[in-house]
Amino acid sequence: MSNNGKITLEIFRYHPETDTEPRFQSYEVPYDEDWVVLDAINWIKDHIDGTVTHRWSCRMGVCGSCGMMVNGEPKLTCAAFLKDYHPRAVKVEPLVNFPVERDLVVSMDGFMDKLDAVKPYIIRDDVNDTSEGEYLQSPAELARYKQFSMCINCMLCYAACPVVGHEEEFLGPAALALGHRYNKDSRDQGQSERMEVMLSDEAMWGCTFVGECSVVCPKHVDPAGAIQQAKAMGAQEYFKGFVMPRGAGG
Amino acid sequence: MNHGTTHQHDVIIIGGGGAGLRAAIAIAEENPSFSVACVSKVYPMRSHTVTAEGGAAAVIKDNDSLEDHIYDTISGADWLADQDAVEYFVNRAPPEMVQLEHWGCPWSRMPDGSVAVRPFGGMKIERTWFAADKTGFHMLHSLFQTTLKYGNIVRYDEHFASKLLLDDAGNCRGCAAIELRTGTVRAILGKSVIICTGGAGKAFPFTTNGAIKTGDGMAMAYRAGVALKDMEFIQYHPTGLPGTGILITEASRGEGGILVNKDGYRYLQDYDLGEALDVGDPRHPQKRAMELGPRDKLSQCFIKEKNAGRTIRTKDGDAVHLDLRHLGAAKIDKRIPFVRELARSYAGIDPVHQPIPVRPVVHYVMGGIDVDSNSATGIPGLYAAGECACVSINGANRLGSNSLTELLVFGAQAGTHAARFAMDRPDYDVSGLEAQAADEGERIRRDYFSMRTRSGSERIAVIRKELHDAMEDGAGIYRDAESLDAACNKIAELRERYAKITLDDQSNCFNTELTAALELASLLDVAQAMAHSAMERTESRGSHQRLDHPDRNDDDFLAHSLAFRAEDGGAPRIEYRPVTITRWPPGKRTYGADSGLKRPADAAAANDDTAASGETR
Amino acid sequence: MSGQYHRPHRWAWWTERPGYLRFMIRELTSVFMAGYLVVFVMTLASVGGGEAAFAEWIAALGSPAWMAAHVVALIAAVWHAVTFFGAVPQAMPVFLGERRLPGPVAQIVMGYGPWLTVSAVIVWWVVR
Numbered sequence: 001m002s003n004n005g006k007i008t009l010e011i012f013r014y015h016p017e018t019d020t021e022p023r024f025q026s027y028e029v030p031y032d033e034d035w036v037v038l039d040a041i042n043w044i045k046d047h048i049d050g051t052v053t054h055r056w057s058c059r060m061g062v063c064g065s066c067g068m069m070v071n072g073e074p075k076l077t078c079a080a081f082l083k084d085y086h087p088r089a090v091k092v093e094p095l096v097n098f099p100v101e102r103d104l105v106v107s108m109d110g111f112m113d114k115l116d117a118v119k120p121y122i123i124r125d126d127v128n129d130t131s132e133g134e135y136l137q138s139p140a141e142l143a144r145y146k147q148f149s150m151c152i153n154c155m156l157c158y159a160a161c162p163v164v165g166h167e168e169e170f171l172g173p174a175a176l177a178l179g180h181r182y183n184k185d186s187r188d189q190g191q192s193e194r195m196e197v198m199l200s201d202e203a204m205w206g207c208t209f210v211g212e213c214s215v216v217c218p219k220h221v222d223p224a225g226a227i228q229q230a231k232a233m234g235a236q237e238y239f240k241g242f243v244m245p246r247g248a249g250g
Numbered sequence: 251m252n253h254g255t256t257h258q259h260d261v262i263i264i265g266g267g268g269a270g271l272r273a274a275i276a277i278a279e280e281n282p283s284f285s286v287a288c289v290s291k292v293y294p295m296r297s298h299t300v301t302a303e304g305g306a307a308a309v310i311k312d313n314d315s316l317e318d319h320i321y322d323t324i325s326g327a328d329w330l331a332d333q334d335a336v337e338y339f340v341n342r343a344p345p346e347m348v349q350l351e352h353w354g355c356p357w358s359r360m361p362d363g364s365v366a367v368r369p370f371g372g373m374k375i376e377r378t379w380f381a382a383d384k385t386g387f388h389m390l391h392s393l394f395q396t397t398l399k400y401g402n403i404v405r406y407d408e409h410f411a412s413k414l415l416l417d418d419a420g421n422c423r424g425c426a427a428i429e430l431r432t433g434t435v436r437a438i439l440g441k442s443v444i445i446c447t448g449g450a451g452k453a454f455p456f457t458t459n460g461a462i463k464t465g466d467g468m469a470m471a472y473r474a475g476v477a478l479k480d481m482e483f484i485q486y487h488p489t490g491l492p493g494t495g496i497l498i499t500e501a502s503r504g505e506g507g508i509l510v511n512k513d514g515y516r517y518l519q520d521y522d523l524g525e526a527l528d529v530g531d532p533r534h535p536q537k538r539a540m541e542l543g544p545r546d547k548l549s550q551c552f553i554k555e556k557n558a559g560r561t562i563r564t565k566d567g568d569a570v571h572l573d574l575r576h577l578g579a580a581k582i583d584k585r586i587p588f589v590r591e592l593a594r595s596y597a598g599i600d601p602v603h604q605p606i607p608v609r610p611v612v613h614y615v616m617g618g619i620d621v622d623s624n625s626a627t628g629i630p631g632l633y634a635a636g637e638c639a640c641v642s643i644n645g646a647n648r649l650g651s652n653s654l655t656e657l658l659v660f661g662a663q664a665g666t667h668a669a670r671f672a673m674d675r676p677d678y679d680v681s682g683l684e685a686q687a688a689d690e691g692e693r694i695r696r697d698y699f700s701m702r703t704r705s706g707s708e709r710i711a712v713i714r715k716e717l718h719d720a721m722e723d724g725a726g727i728y729r730d731a732e733s734l735d736a737a738c739n740k741i742a743e744l745r746e747r748y749a750k751i752t753l754d755d756q757s758n759c760f761n762t763e764l765t766a767a768l769e770l771a772s773l774l775d776v777a778q779a780m781a782h783s784a785m786e787r788t789e790s791r792g793s794h795q796r797l798d799h800p801d802r803n804d805d806d807f808l809a810h811s812l813a814f815r816a817e818d819g820g821a822p823r824i825e826y827r828p829v830t831i832t833r834w835p836p837g838k839r840t841y842g843a844d845s846g847l848k849r850p851a852d853a854a855a856a857n858d859d860t861a862a863s864g865e866t867r
Numbered sequence: 868m869s870g871q872y873h874r875p876h877r878w879a880w881w882t883e884r885p886g887y888l889r890f891m892i893r894e895l896t897s898v899f900m901a902g903y904l905v906v907f908v909m910t911l912a913s914v915g916g917g918e919a920a921f922a923e924w925i926a927a928l929g930s931p932a933w934m935a936a937h938v939v940a941l942i943a944a945v946w947h948a949v950t951f952f953g954a955v956p957q958a959m960p961v962f963l964g965e966r967r968l969p970g971p972v973a974q975i976v977m978g979y980g981p982w983l984t985v986s987a988v989i990v991w992w993v994v995r
Contacts, residue, residue: 014872015757015759016759016870016871016872017757017758017759018757019872021872022872034493034494045762045763046709046710046711047709047711049754050709050710050753050754050755050763051754051755051757051763053755053760053761053762054762055292055296055762056461057292057296057298057460057461057462058296058298058300058301058460058461059460059461059494059496060301060494060496060497060592060596061591061592061595062300062301062384062387062588063295063296063297063298063300063301063460064295064296064300065292065296072883079595096874097874099871099872099873100871100872100873100874101431101759101760101871102759102760103760105760107871108293108407112293112407115395115398116398119398119399120395120398121353121354121395121396121398121399122352122353122354122396127352128352130344130345130346130348130349130352131345133310133348133364134310134348134351134352134357134364134365135351135352136362136363136364137359137363138359138361138362138363138965139358139359139360139361139964139965140962140964140965141363142356142358142359142965143962143964143965143966143967144962145356146356149356149388149391150384151391152295152300152387153293153295160884162880162881162887165876165877165880166876178395182354185354185356187352187354188354208890208894209890209954210886210887210890211886211890211954211957212884212886212887212890214957215886222957224957225956225957225958225960228954228957228958229957229958229959229960231958232958232959
């Protein structure tokens with residue numbers, strides 16, 4: 001049923017120890033209609049060229065490791081099926097808008113710092129002891145932020161965001177959505193602290209709402225929506241500042 | 251390999267999954283002046299905890315009791331669990347789960363705002379907390395994000411720990427780790443070390459496990475002289491997608507899904523697992539019965555159906571059907587949306603309209619690094635927690651939803667004990683440990699980057715494939731002396747051939763071919779312990795089913811196996827240690843009608859509660 | 868060792884994805900909105916110049932070129948409004964309990980509905 005012929009992968013190659021410029025290398029692999037692009041890359045690494053370098057782990061779209069550009073589109077390669085490209089060749093590149101470490105591996109340093117910057121954890125003045133049981137949170141309260149908690153940090157949204165491409169410092173879709181996720185959590189009291197970061201120049205006002213982050217997001221997190229909502233919250237905070245003394249809001 | 255700088259901390263954690271992160275927070279909270287290093291071969295949010303779906307068990311509802319959770323766990327383990335450890339685990343489970351709730355985990359809720367629970371296999375009362383069907387994902391991300399709060403947790407992301415470093419007195423003082431970006435071998439030193447590196451499902455070809463689950467931590471401890479305990483117990487999850495092995499969570503059965511054979515018949519009723527209640531019956535799904543039986547039994551039933559010719563042929567092998575259609579789109583989308591997403595993407599099937607083909611798939615290693623009930627190994631200063639460790643609370647068969655709780659309870663415990671150990675320790679001789687790390691760098695250079703390896707004749711993928719076949723054929727759901735002997739011999743052969751391995755990649759930066767070679771070495775060690783431990787246990791218990799010894803033998807084998815690595819890499823020495831039995835003497839494991847329920851009348855009442863807890867309405 | 872590779876800046880980035888192009892068009896529509904505002908200010912100025920000046924200005928606006936410019940400005944304004952309302956469900960989600968209003972419904976409730984109501988009131992006020 002499967003296994004009809006071959007398919008060509010053109011893979012972006014760059015090795016910092018030997019190259020100054022990247023190049024593309026073509027590999028022919030067996031075509032199997034059940035295969036995803038990641039399977040084909042693994043086949044190359046196992047059977048043709050052990051130097052091809054990429055990240056992967058779960059192969060079920062939840063660990064977020066295997067994001068790459070597939071024919072110019074940011075994709076989880078474990079969820080990009082060869083049958084959607086066959087018989088054309090598939091061009092695989094590292095995610096754009098990130099420095100390339102080697103081949104298909106990009107540097108995550110900046111991204112990790114940005115996640116850290118938005119204080120993505122529950123901040124409370126009064127912390128209950130666990131013996132008092134869970135904080136109550138109604139299904140309606142959960143629904144307010146649940147979508148924004150689904151981010152797998154695959155960074156496809158950064159590859160789709162032209163602002164990230166132009167402003168290295170821009171916090172970017174995933175980090176801002178994560179900050180918003182905690183602001184919307186009924187258990188959290190850290191909004192004003194978090195907003196100090198999110199209202200800075202490199203943060204949400206840098207977003208021009210191109211919206212492609214939400215288009216490429218494999219988990220339907222809608223970071224663009226999160227950022228626009230955060231902007232509305234930020235504007236509210238700003239006006240509240242006029243009518244209320246600082247500290248009373250939030 | 252470059253020789254790198256030395257890094258000193260108080261406690262070193264190897265592994266950044268659920269257990270490692272929980273340990274890191276425990277130490278950071280209790281010892282703000284401590285420096286905690288978290289060394290992981292992947293960024294923490296890539297760790298395999300992320301793929302866990304169904305939920306995490308802890309007693310929190312009024313209709314439940316600690317006693318029941320203990321009994322379910324011990325009987326599920328076929329009495330191979332240490333009962334003092336199980337008691338500790340069950341008692342610590344609720345506060346740990348509440349703690350994670352306080353840290354922001356988005357648990358699914360009841361209308362009143364309290365956390366919701368769902369039934370799971372082998373549990374007589376619903377006690378599984380869940381965040382839809384991405385529980386592990388939410389737990390891991392909540393833990394990881396919480397670690398960002400603490401300035402004293404230092405992460406070594408994408409550092410592959412390859413060797414434990416012991417001082418002259420035999421205390422564990424850190425590890426040698428390869429920084430993937432540069433290929434530099436670093437000495438990362440501390441006063442105590444916790445291994446939290448997860449399981450080793452990748453010893454098998456067909457597994458729910460991600461690529462990273464290669465038993466590195468188990469192998470590291472094994473090589474340092476710690477025994478691997480109960481390695482013959484490998485859990486097959488009854489419902490994986492054929493072909494890919496992608497997990498379809500037990501929660502789909504907890505929500506009422508049924509398993510049928512090629513005739514549309516609920517075959518589990520033929521195997522002492524109870525009565526097939528109509529799916530419209532308010533008592534369905536009945537706990538500790540039928541589809542909510544334990545995983546070992548359900549996987550074994552599949553093989554029996556297959557041998558009777560009643561399974562369904564698919565292009566990816568035999569399967570049965572997991573039918574969720576009667577649940578309806580609304581309930582599926584609310585409670586198990588990921589199941590629908592996975593089935594659609596990877597099987598081309600929408601479970602709202604079609605049954606999902608499923609078959610048993612390697613999921614979890616019950617065995618692991620031998621630790622006591624304080625998470626301590628026999629080496630002073632060395633601790634282990636999570637799937638890589640064996641306390642044991644899982645015995646011969648782990649119950650679904652106990653492992654996520656386990657990594658919280660024992661991650662925290664290992665952190666606390668490792669920190670206490672570190673507090674009492676004087677400083678140590680850095681130069682000796684640095685020299686060991688340099689030797690490790692030299693070993694790697696010699697083994698993988700010398701002229702010999704450039705002209706070697708063996709490929710990683712070939713040896714790995716043969717290992718997979720040997721394990722599946724020899725040490726699968728049913729084994730016997732002959733099949734295990736073949737597996738042991740094959741592994742011995744592969745170990746020899748491994749010495750002739752060749753790497754295409756002779757460079758330093760991000761050499762994932764090197765890490766694949768190191769991972770294969772780990773798998774060969776771990777698989778050897780599995781096969782030999784299985785060979786020596788001439789009884790059937792839980793997930794270890796010997797065709798040539800079909801009965802449980804408490805007289806000789808109510809004991810943990812301990813595999814000690816042979817210096818020369820030959821057959822490991824197997825010893826036994828009695829199981830700790832406190833209040834629950836070994837009994838018959840029963841599911842279905844008389845399913846070990848001490849209060850049968852409660853079964854119906856408990857089911858009524860489930861129906862009423864309809865978050866779906 | 869040359870270290871990490873940084874891709875060159877892509878100046879034609881807005882041609883790379885249809886979504887980028889749509890974004891650029893959306894942003895460009897604001898130029899026409901601003902242009903129309905200038906025309907409106909000029910109209911007010913002509914009122915200040917007396918009845919004759921106003922009549923002359925209005926007559927000039929009747930020329931085919933001005934009519935065409937107005938049609939273009941109207942299309943741009945409508946497109947801008949459509950994209951604005953299109954963003955409403957993302958930027959201002961409406962929840963009923965734990966259920967979120969579906970996108971099209973939210974657009975009507977929060978966008979087109981109020982817009983059409985206000986427009987109808989204005990039309991009524993002008994033509995009565």
